[in-house]
Amino acid sequence: xxxxxxxxxxxxxxxxxxxxxxxxxxxxxxxxxxxxxxxxxxxxxxxxxxxxxxxxxxxxxxxxxxxxxxxxxxxxxxxxxxxxxxxxxxxxxxxxxxxxxxxxxxxxxxxxxxxxxxxxxxxxxxxxxxxxxxxxxxxxxxxxxxxxxxxxxxxxxxxxxxxxxxxxxxxxxxxxxxxxxxxxxxxxxxxxxxxxxxxxxxxxxxxxxxxxxxxxxxxxxxxxxxxxxxxxxxxxxxx
Numbered sequence: 001x002x003x004x005x006x007x008x009x010x011x012x013x014x015x016x017x018x019x020x021x022x023x024x025x026x027x028x029x030x031x032x033x034x035x036x037x038x039x040x041x042x043x044x045x046x047x048x049x050x051x052x053x054x055x056x057x058x059x060x061x062x063x064x065x066x067x068x069x070x071x072x073x074x075x076x077x078x079x080x081x082x083x084x085x086x087x088x089x090x091x092x093x094x095x096x097x098x099x100x101x102x103x104x105x106x107x108x109x110x111x112x113x114x115x116x117x118x119x120x121x122x123x124x125x126x127x128x129x130x131x132x133x134x135x136x137x138x139x140x141x142x143x144x145x146x147x148x149x150x151x152x153x154x155x156x157x158x159x160x161x162x163x164x165x166x167x168x169x170x171x172x173x174x175x176x177x178x179x180x181x182x183x184x185x186x187x188x189x190x191x192x193x194x195x196x197x198x199x200x201x202x203x204x205x206x207x208x209x210x211x212x213x214x215x216x217x218x219x220x221x222x223x224x225x226x227x228x229x230x231x232x233x234x235x236x237x238x239x
Contacts, residue, residue, distance in 0.1 A: 019180070020119070020180060020181060020182045020200070020237055021119065021122060021174075021176040021177070021180040021181065022119060022122040022123065022124065022170075022171065022174045022176040022180070022181045022182070023115045023119065023122070023123045023124075023181070023182045023183075023184065023237060024123070024124050024125075024126050024167055024170045024171065024181055024182070024183045024184070024194070024199065025112065025123065025124070025125050025126070025147075025184045026125075026126065026127060026128075026183075026184060026185045026186065026187070026190050027125050027127035027129060027134050027137060027138070028063075028127065028128075028129060028137075029063070029105070029186040029187065029204070029212055030105060030108065030184050030185065030186050030204055031104065031105060031108045031109075031112065031125065031137075031138070031141070031143060032102055032103070032104055032105060032108070032137045032138075032140075032141055033102070033103050033104065033105050034098060034102055034137060035059070035063055035212075036210070037094070037097045037098055037101060037102065038094050038097070038098070039055070039058050039059055039062065039063060040055075040097070041090065041093045041094045041097055042058060042062060042067070042090065042094075043055060043058045044093075045086075045089070045090055045093070046058070046074065046077075046078070049074070049078040049080050049082070050078050050079070050080070051074070051077040051078045053077070055210070056210075059210070061073065063187055064128065064161060064186075064187030064188060064189040064190050064213075065128065065160070065161065065189055066128050066129075066154055066155055066160040066161070067087065067090065068087060068155070069160060071083070091130070091132075091133070094133070095132075095133065095136065098133070098136065098137060098140070099136070099140070102137060102140050102141065103141065104141035104142075104143070105204075105206075105230055106229075106230060106231075107229060107230030107231040107233075108141075108143075108230045109141060109142060109143055110230075110231070111230045111231065111233040111234055112143060112146050112147075113146055114234045115233070115234055115237060115238075116146050118234070118237075118238055122174045122175075122176060123146065123147065123150065124147065124150040124151070124152060124170040124171075124173065124174055125138065125147040125150065125151045125152065125170075126152045126154075126166045126167050126169070126170040126183075127151075127152070127153060127154065127166070128153075128154035128155070128160045128161045128166065128189070128190070129153065129154070129155070130153055130155050131151065131153040131155070131156065134151055134153060135151060138151070150170070150173065150174070152166050152169050152170045152173070153166070154166040157169060161187075161189045161190050161192070161193040162188075162189040162190070162192035162193045162196070163193060163196065164178075164193050164194070164196035164197035164198075165193075166193065167181075167183060167193055167194055167197035167199060168197050171197065171199070177198075178197045178198040178199050179198045179199065181197075181199040181200070182199065182200050182201075182202055182237055183197070183199040183200070183201045183202070184201075184202050184204060184233065185201055185202070185203060185204065185218070185223070186203065186204045186205065186212045186213060186218075187212075187213055188213055188217055188218065188221045191203060191213075191218050191221040191222055191223050192221050192222065194222075195221070195222035195223075200224045200225075201218075201221075201222060201223045201224055201225075202223065202224065202225045202226075202227060202233070202236060202237075203215065203218035203219070203223035203225065203226045203227070204227060204228075204230070204233075205218060205226055205227070205228060206228055206229070207228055
């Protein structure tokens with residue numbers, strides 16, 4: 001989906017009532033530019049099952065959600081009940097693609113390091129993806145040291161995004177009130193998860209990106225601010 005709507009970016013709609021004590025980052029689409037790689041693999045595998053889904057619909061249906069929670073949707077469109085072996089093959093192909101061409105979101109590494117220093121290390125990565133994928137991606141882009149011991153997977157929680165579980169767990173591990181945490185998200189389900197946790201959500205929406213939600217839908221989901229460049233994030237958080 002394209003981030004081409006006329007809403008102003010990098011402008012907070014509301015101001016937090018108190019200074020932030022922690023920043024909780026999503027991973028895919030926020031720290032690493034992975035969504036087109038991962039979604040491309042998924043689309044090919046759904047096509048192989050007989051579902052001629054296109055790129056835009058595949059993004060809209062699956063980005064920001066745990067794939068294992070969508071097995072019912074896949075069955076509705078293919079008549080095939082996929083399970084653990086199919087998911088394992090998806091992850092194998094996905095990881096191969098990520099290992100070959102994954103890059104960081106421009107400015108994300110500097111932003112994460114700057115905020116980690118400013119907040120005495122109180123940053124975390126709270127993703128809906130499986131832990132192995134998150135750790136592999138952070139290692140590839142040189143961010144594993146920033147988040148080591150502070151990585152949380154929605155697949156290890158009772159409920160993944162849009163439920164707040166992964167953000168609540170991250171805030172609790174850092175010893176902070178979720179209400180005094182900033183969540184950095186780029187999807188509707190992730191934004192809903194951050195809002196449900198009681199955090200202030202900053203929606204990342206780079207212009208022209210087919211892999212990020214439109215600014216207006218993130219605002220509708222509860223984002224308090226929309227920004228277009230990771231280089232702006234430290235200033236928004238510490239302002």
